[in-house]
Amino acid sequence: MLVNIKNRHYIKWYYSSMPELPEVETVRRQLERVIVGRTITDITSLHPKTVIGNPVVVKGKTIRKTRRFGKMIVLDLDGDLHIAVHLKMSGQLLFKKNEIKEKPDKGEGLGNFHKHTRAVVGFADGDQLLFNDQRVFGWVRILTSEELESLPFLRALGPEPWDTTDGEFHKRLSGKRIAIKLAILDQSVVSGAGNIYANDALWLAKIHPKRPALSLTAREAGAVRSALVTVMEEGIEYGGSTGQDGKYVHVNGESGQYQNHFKVYDRKGEPCLRHDGGVIEKIKLGGRGTYFCPSCQK
DNA sequence: GCGGGTGTTCACGC
């Protein structure tokens, strides 16, 4: 039994996530503080598609470090082993403290698992790291260093916008006829941006999302790279974004705030924040909702 | 019942 309800083990939900680079980085930083140095007792998979690899090999291994590659989190363990986690569209990592109390604190609930909990990492003191994932696109992989390095996702991953230069970024766009928005969503071109930050970065750079990537001048490419840095750093400062429907808000009240600072994302019909007379339009690009101001984005 | 949703990958056609 994973949680003993009769003995009133209350869950304290510490961390949740929403999955673009700033959300993943927020989770990684929080995880770093609480799970480094902990020894894994077991990993339980509650869904056949979630845990890939042999959970038995990480028993007794200690977590030494957390890393992030684009939107993927990697836990480095003793003995050349790693746990790689991709949250995809709906994954969350939650730290559950094992506490026995008379009454729950505000924001705590009885210690049964949520129906979307797909995997549980158990630690020696009874604390647990939960992987919740409504849509089951996400995964938890148990890998050796060699297997980690050969992951196709990692091999194809381009630089994060702060790890490259305007010139290098411009060069990366130069051969591409695809729309600039699709280019910056392509993790092999530049990593980290998802639909929210791609939309917001193009607004900040004043570039129309449908512009062919190769049509950007060096100056414009630099503006896009710099805007990606700005919006994603801002996202990290605000602790990422949390869905407005409340579906993803933490039980303990902790949640991201970037959703209150969207520049164009989800602002269809609203006046442009530049007050230039433009009204935010929504179109489809590569099957994804794309928001832009027709007045300032050229 | 349908369409849309913060990600990634693949199949197909040109």
Next chain:
DNA sequence: CGCGTGAACACCCG
């Protein structure tokens, strides 16, 4: 091969 499109994965919600 590049590129565009659409679908697939699976679930919830309006």
